[in-house]
Amino acid sequence: MNTVGRVKQGFYFDSVTLMRVGRELSGFPGVAEASVVMATEANKSILAMSDLLLSEFKKSGDQDLLIVVKAKDAKAADAALAKAEELLSRKKKPAAAGGTAAPAPRDVASAVAGLPGANLALISVAGRYAAREARKALDLGLHVMLFSDNVSIEEEVALKKFAHKKGLIVMGPDCGTSIVNGVPLAFANVVSKGPIGIVGASGTGTQEVTCIIANEGSGVSQAIGTGGRDVKDAVGGIAFLDAMQALADDRETKVILLVSKPPQPGVLKKIYALIRKIKKPVVALFLGEGGTPATLEQAALLAVAHANRADPVQALAHLTRRDEVLAAEARALVAKRKKTKGRYLRGLFSGGTFCAEAQVVLDGIVRHLYSNAPLGDSLKLKNAWKPEKNSVVDLGEDEFTVGRAHPMIDFTLRNKMILEQAADPDVAVILLDVVLGYGANLDPAAELVPVIQKAAKQVFVVAGVNGTIGDPQNRAQVVEALREAGAHVQLTNAAACKLAGLIAAEVARKNR
Amino acid sequence: MSIQKLFSAPLHVVNVGIEAFKDTCEKYSPPAVQVDWRPPVDVAPDSEAILAKRAAKIDKANQKVMEIILAGTPKLVGLDIARNVVPGMTEDTILHAGPPITWDRMCGPMRGGVMAGLVYEGRATTIEEAEKLAASGKIKYAPCHEHAAVGPMAGIVTPSMPVMIIRNEKFGNVAYCTLNEGLGKVLRYGAFGEEVTKRLKWMETVLYPVLKAAIAHSGPIDLKNLIAQALHMGDEVHNRNRAGTSLLYRAIAPSIVATCANKDDAVAVLNFINGNDHFFLNLSMPACKATLDAARNVKGSSIAVVMARNGTDFGVQLAGTGDLWFTAPAEVPDALYFAGFSKADANPDIGDSAITETGGLGGFAIAAAPAIVQFVGGAAGDALRYTLSMYEITAGESRMYQIPALDFRGTPTGIDVRKVVEKNLVPVIDTGVAHKKAGVGQVGAGIVAAPMGPFAKAYDALAKLLK
Numbered sequence: 006m007n008t009v010g011r012v013k014q015g016f017y018f019d020s021v022t023l024m025r026v027g028r029e030l031s032g033f034p035g036v037a038e039a040s041v042v043m044a045t046e047a048n049k050s051i052l053a054m055s056d057l058l059l060s061e062f063k064k065s066g067d068q069d070l071l072i073v074v075k076a077k078d079a080k081a082a083d084a085a086l087a088k089a090e091e092l093l094s095r096k097k098k099p100a101a102a103g104g105t106a107a108p109a110p111r112d113v114a115s116a117v118a119g120l121p122g123a124n125l126a127l128i129s130v131a132g133r134y135a136a137r138e139a140r141k142a143l144d145l146g147l148h149v150m151l152f153s154d155n156v157s158i159e160e161e162v163a164l165k166k167f168a169h170k171k172g173l174i175v176m177g178p179d180c181g182t183s184i185v186n187g188v189p190l191a192f193a194n195v196v197s198k199g200p201i202g203i204v205g206a207s208g209t210g211t212q213e214v215t216c217i218i219a220n221e222g223s224g225v226s227q228a229i230g231t232g233g234r235d236v237k238d239a240v241g242g243i244a245f246l247d248a249m250q251a252l253a254d255d256r257e258t259k260v261i262l263l264v265s266k267p268p269q270p271g272v273l274k275k276i277y278a279l280i281r282k283i284k285k286p287v288v289a290l291f292l293g294e295g296g297t298p299a300t301l302e303q304a305a306l307l308a309v310a311h312a313n314r315a316d317p318v319q320a321l322a323h324l325t326r327r328d329e330v331l332a333a334e335a336r337a338l339v340a341k342r343k344k345t346k347g348r349y350l351r352g353l354f355s356g357g358t359f360c361a362e363a364q365v366v367l368d369g370i371v372r373h374l375y376s377n378a379p380l381g382d383s384l385k386l387k388n389a390w391k392p393e394k395n396s397v398v399d400l401g402e403d404e405f406t407v408g409r410a411h412p413m414i415d416f417t418l419r420n421k422m423i424l425e426q427a428a429d430p431d432v433a434v435i436l437l438d439v440v441l442g443y444g445a446n447l448d449p450a451a452e453l454v455p456v457i458q459k460a461a462k463q464v465f466v467v468a469g470v471n472g473t474i475g476d477p478q479n480r481a482q483v484v485e486a487l488r489e490a491g492a493h494v495q496l497t498n499a500a501a502c503k504l505a506g507l508i509a510a511e512v513a514r515k516n517r
Numbered sequence: 518m519s520i521q522k523l524f525s526a527p528l529h530v531v532n533v534g535i536e537a538f539k540d541t542c543e544k545y546s547p548p549a550v551q552v553d554w555r556p557p558v559d560v561a562p563d564s565e566a567i568l569a570k571r572a573a574k575i576d577k578a579n580q581k582v583m584e585i586i587l588a589g590t591p592k593l594v595g596l597d598i599a600r601n602v603v604p605g606m607t608e609d610t611i612l613h614a615g616p617p618i619t620w621d622r623m624c625g626p627m628r629g630g631v632m633a634g635l636v637y638e639g640r641a642t643t644i645e646e647a648e649k650l651a652a653s654g655k656i657k658y659a660p661c662h663e664h665a666a667v668g669p670m671a672g673i674v675t676p677s678m679p680v681m682i683i684r685n686e687k688f689g690n691v692a693y694c695t696l697n698e699g700l701g702k703v704l705r706y707g708a709f710g711e712e713v714t715k716r717l718k719w720m721e722t723v724l725y726p727v728l729k730a731a732i733a734h735s736g737p738i739d740l741k742n743l744i745a746q747a748l749h750m751g752d753e754v755h756n757r758n759r760a761g762t763s764l765l766y767r768a769i770a771p772s773i774v775a776t777c778a779n780k781d782d783a784v785a786v787l788n789f790i791n792g793n794d795h796f797f798l799n800l801s802m803p804a805c806k807a808t809l810d811a812a813r814n815v816k817g818s819s820i821a822v823v824m825a826r827n828g829t830d831f832g833v834q835l836a837g838t839g840d841l842w843f844t845a846p847a848e849v850p851d852a853l854y855f856a857g858f859s860k861a862d863a864n865p866d867i868g869d870s871a872i873t874e875t876g877g878l879g880g881f882a883i884a885a886a887p888a889i890v891q892f893v894g895g896a897a898g899d900a901l902r903y904t905l906s907m908y909e910i911t912a913g914e915s916r917m918y919q920i921p922a923l924d925f926r927g928t929p930t931g932i933d934v935r936k937v938v939e940k941n942l943v944p945v946i947d948t949g950v951a952h953k954k955a956g957v958g959q960v961g962a963g964i965v966a967a968p969m970g971p972f973a974k975a976y977d978a979l980a981k982l983l984k
Contacts, residue, residue, distance in 0.1 A: 017556060
């Protein structure tokens with residue numbers, strides 16, 4: 006094996022672009038491993054772990070780009086390096102090369118100067134730089150959506166206080182999803198405009214409720230993400246409360262839907278106080294807190310019922326009937342399968358809130374439920390990489406994402422785990438979420454189908470496909486492809502969790 | 518802007534980071550803009566906060582500086598011998614390009630220029646003698662810039678050299694520059710020997726008196742006007758001076774004929790100017806110098822008044838930091854090399870000519886000079902992009918110097934060190950490249966990016982002053 010690399014000084018590319026280039030290189034003839042990363046300390050330590058930290062890389066710094074290729078011989082390695090340069094230069098020279106297109110602005114200020122009516126900055130640079138950019142945007146009077154994570158809580162509080170004073174909002178940090186004026190921002194789905202306004206302290210939670218609302222034929226006025234930390238007392242719910250008030254004042258919004266993990270007591274009190282003042286119906290889901298609504302699905306359906314001036318009780322009764330159908334389906338599936346092995350369910354989630362909702366749904370269906378992000382009665386997994394008994398794993402947690410793109414984009418890790426878990430003699434069911442929409446993997450079926458085909462020979466595979474018919478992935482084709490591969494597909498995460506839990510319980514009963 | 522207001526207006530997103538996000542915004546609510554974002558430059562931890570806090574004061578100072586720069590009126594008013602007019606010039610003084618430097622750190626071309634200068638002055642008869650004297654400690658080396666002067670390449674000025682006098686009429690200050698020697702074996706590229714000395718002597722004894730008489734006859738020549746015209750005729754007055762030289766020739770030829778009694782001398786002088794496309798460089802440079810010098814010492818200003826290279830270091834001075842130099846090693850230009858030469862032959866960046874970029878010309882005005890776009894990538898669009906990108910780091914636009922291809926937009930003028938550092942975007946310099954060996958001459962030309970180091974240091978120093 007030959008390992009060669011290059012340091013390119015003063016180059017910068019975003020992590021998603023670099024991941025794409027890295028992946029393309031890894032598929033290059035004769036290449037065993039390839040990595041294209043900015044030379045941050047974190048990335049260098051990851052390279053060191055895989056023995057890819059060449060000596061010439063040691064002196065490189067944050068502003069340098071590292072390309073390293075491990076290939077079967079020197080020729081293949083050099084060819085791959087040349088390919089990397091080509092891919093990166095293509096990226097840097099847009100179609101306008103040779104034309105007279107103006108160069109892109111170098112900071113928010115010059116961008117604003119060239120964009121009359123600019124009103125929101127969407128920031129997704131590395132966390133340590135993100136607050137600086139957000140501050141500049143606020144100074145210029147822009148609202149901010151801060152997709153970046155790894156922004157300190159002190160910075161978050163300072164930004165949000167500053168924004169609040171100026172009548173601006175800071176969505177985030179770590180805000181994955183918003184829909185403003187019908188525009189899907191970052192990881193978001195294509196939903197129609199409608200009467201329901203959402204405040205979400207959870208990105209995938211917001212995605213799921215907006216999808217269900219759209220799939221039920223209703224629509225979304227605004228979906229304002231706040232970042233999960235906003236509802237902690239240290240931040241005080243600044244963005245959450247401002248967003249609630251804005252939706253209360255918004256004429257298009259008829260119903261307000263709140264989605265969050267349980268806020269801390271101080272913030273919760275303020276939220277309740279504001280709910281009492283708001284004259285519109287407010288549906289609040291604090292996932293894991295108990296009560297009704299208990300799931301994203303219930304919350305979305307309740308909001309739709311209010312929007313349609315329909316009977317909320319009826320909306321939930323419809324879910325009870327649906328669950329009976331799922332139970333019958335589970336019994337039929339298990340009865341039909343000649344050989345069933347194991348008894349446990351393993352949920353592998355790319356969306357953190359889906360993993361949380363799974364625990365709410367599975368509570369009472371399966372026993373001994375473990376998670377790396379436990380909620381309610383669930384137990385903490387000792388090792389997230391080694392699920393035990395009934396487990397649901399959030400692959401978006403830090404232990405999985407350091408040095409890697411988000412599991413909604415990069416399926417490599419989960420695909421590996423699906424096959425491992427399917428081969429485990431104790432496992433009967435594998436449960437997955439497949440998130441559609443902008444930001445997510447644009448062709449999920451292509452990567453999942455071969456894996457599901459293999460896994461479905463050994464275990465039941467249940468997949469929740471979370472999206473809308475407007476999403477860029479073509480939901481119908483994705484569902485069809487996964488079903489053909491052998492997965493049992495549901496169109497909400499709650500339904501998928503229910504079906505998977507019922508199948509696991511049925512298999513356990515049968516194999517007792 | 519309230520959150521309510523956000524809901525009622527079309528969403529227009531400024532995207533900083535993952536480009537795919539911008540594509541979605543563009544699709545659903547165009548237009549959206551992608552910021553070409555780079556990680557910030559490494560500066561002292563509190564500098565940015567200090568400068569942000571003092572932004573109003575700095576902006577006000579910069580406004581004053583820009584008013585001075587834009588209002589400058591450099592005119593060629595006469596010629597004289599350096600020892601008579603250049604401030605601080607002594608018999609032992611040799612001025613050079615760039616920031617201060619000692620003999621032991623000088624690059625080849627600069628040493629060659631110094632030695633040629635000593636022979637020309639009659640201080641040494643052989644090169645060996647000249648080298649000994651140059652290293653003896655007897656010679657006082659000083660930057661041209663510290664003596665109200667500028668010089669291309671090595672920028673050597675010795676006491677007997679004739680200099681042109683450029684007066685900024687509006688503010689009364691004066692700048693000096695030697696006469697351009699032309700191509701071939703020339704002192705500014707570090708050449709020495711009989712041919713070099715002979716030409717310098719001819720310039721002193723024939724060219725100088727003829728021009729001096731002619732300028733006295735014609736009256737002051739308005740350089741701002743000539744530069745503005747030259748830009749419309751395809752010059753950027755750093756790497757291309759053909760139009761400027763032609764315009765000057767037209768302006769002074771009648772006076773040369775009128776004042777020069779010796780017909781052979783008149784013909785020789787006119788042919789000399791006519792045969793040297795860069796003759797005007799030694800006027801565009803001091804024109805910028807005279808313009809920028811008037812803006813020195815404005816407390817709190819973050820505008821650069823000097824960018825200069827001595828072939829070893831690249832130096833920057835700000836209007837708001839007095840006489841301090843901020844330096845970092847000069848880089849070897851990644852330029853277009855003449856046949857038979859490569860980057861391996863090149864000397865690190867050298868010359869005071871970056872004063873043109875500091876004044877909003879040269880690389881900043883490259884879009885005006887389509888004839889030399891092969892230096893910047895080959896397409897006219899490349900030149901436009903270079904100029905357009907410089908608006909990102911400048912405080913204003915020239916009222917006089919315009920780019921026809923940009924609908925006569927004023928050239929980007931007044932480099933704001935805050936923008937350079939905070940946007941991580943350095944000035945581009947449209948320069949000639951010298952061979953690293955003394956006397957070989959020019960080996961290439963092209964666009965060179967200034968090193969970030971001097972700007973980062975200047976940024977920190979300004980923050981410290983304003984703390």
